Amino acid sequence: MRRTLPTSEEFVKGIRAGDRVVLGKAITLVESARSEHHALAQEVIGHLLARGDRAESLRVAVTGAPGVGKSTLIEALGTHITREGKKVAVLAIDPTSSLSKGSILGDKTRMERLSNNENAFIRPSPSGNSLGGVARKTRETILLVEAAGYDTVIIETVGVGQSEIAAHSMTDVFMLLLLPGAGDELQGIKRGIVEMADILAVNKADGDRTKLAGQARAFYHNATHLLPPKANGWAPRVLTCSAETGTGIDKLWETVLAFETQSRVNGYFYENRKQQAEYWLQEALQAGLQSALFEHAGVRTALAALKPEVLAGRLSPFAAAERVLAVFLKDQNA
């Protein structure tokens, strides 16, 4: 038996009232591939956004290689945040989750304490065939959870690919988790990701590993000082912490808030959000154009005929593109 979906008014009302069931349904709508779900989701988001950007919210990216303890740290951090009277939503971007059956956040038992916290909302990564699709869904889900009153949004990524660039393009502050050691652990992390980080946290600084964590901290402190200064004037900070014992979690969150305060005071926070909105507009235009192009029957026929010529080097890629685009744009020139 099919259940009727709530109307867009019901969605908007429920979300604004902080109803977690309605919020969850709305996210499912955003994640759906069905066009009627898509249209309804856009309508809901349209209503929710009518009041303007949630400039009071804080969006935090947390990344790090597998095994660095991201889930445990997010649980510790999220619990700390809720104790300060905030509401926290934890989302994820993992384009591999459909393959790995949800390698990150797929299993709520990994954040057992936080998932039972009434001021926390945890949602596993949407699945999808492309990073672009997954990232877009997460970006729209941010708008939903913020409208439901979650003023702190944590975006988790796996730290090994392009997902970090996507997370960076939708958050206000970027945190990179590292393991004790000095340099070796960088092998799993692309250099560009270190350069994106506002805050680096050497996790597992407990017991026998405390000394090693301190050395890693010094190593990364030196390494980040070689990087060019950030646009917002912030010098990346390197800390040690232990998500397991809780040591350093308060200090870590204080540092996030120090970054936020500086960014808001010098205006970078708002400028960055505008740039991100523009970036996503361009991305959405490009993605929409591409799918319109490749769904066009005439384009498919033309490409099927021309592509082998291009691959054989008998036709320049540029000439082929012009012919294909002429087919696509023909109607408009009429």
Add this chain to the structure above:
Amino acid sequence: MRRTLPTSEEFVKGIRAGDRVVLGKAITLVESARSEHHALAQEVIGHLLARGDRAESLRVAVTGAPGVGKSTLIEALGTHITREGKKVAVLAIDPTSSLSKGSILGDKTRMERLSNNENAFIRPSPSGNSLGGVARKTRETILLVEAAGYDTVIIETVGVGQSEIAAHSMTDVFMLLLLPGAGDELQGIKRGIVEMADILAVNKADGDRTKLAGQARAFYHNATHLLPPKANGWAPRVLTCSAETGTGIDKLWETVLAFETQSRVNGYFYENRKQQAEYWLQEALQAGLQSALFEHAGVRTALAALKPEVLAGRLSPFAAAERVLAVFLKDQNA
């Protein structure tokens, strides 16, 4: 007084005969922003390509930070190549050249010996507002010089930005020049560029710097061994040379040829060219679509109205993109 342009038949005949004046004019046509030049250039390239890809040519990217001695090395390498009975063309990708008035290859006196060599053809970087435009022109110029009989094409880039990715997407082998020292010189080079390199050459290995160059060679040898293996099964080689004294230039070229032989034997050479052609087809489609979109009057009006709403956070970037695309695609759905 305006001079009449050669016809496309005259261009094709002149280029195939190796006429340098006609070749130069054809490249100017490719670089021109005027639409009638563009159409003629496409016609010429279309004729020249009809015989299929110049699979016998070899395209070599040479990059490195400013001051590493790229021009001197290319002059030494180019002279060496012509002595082996080959014809060499030297092109460049430098999107900053319109600003810096041709920082690379802009001044032919920097390669005086090679520019007087009748088996060498040197062309400065095309200018342009975007890397995409500059790279596209260079990519088309490769087709022209190959049709004119230049069987070895060297593409020079400045080693500090995105130009290397463009050069990598149109060459068969990628060479990175480095300075003696161990690690410091990497600061000017993005890590991804080291990963693209098939051959690393520590230049200026002469006089007092010979020992330091040897140490740098050992350092990079170790560093590249940490990188994942290349798709073609080639392990990057690190050499020392001195473009100034000529030491190691023959060995450097031998290594390029060893790479070429291995790639041809295992088929990677041809597979890579196909992938590059496909990449450029996608790029050209995307670039063409974007300019059609932003030149559309209705799109401009819609964007002018919607973009401020997106930047203020009152409209989702995705909803705005859908509305803009609806304007653009309206005629097609009719």
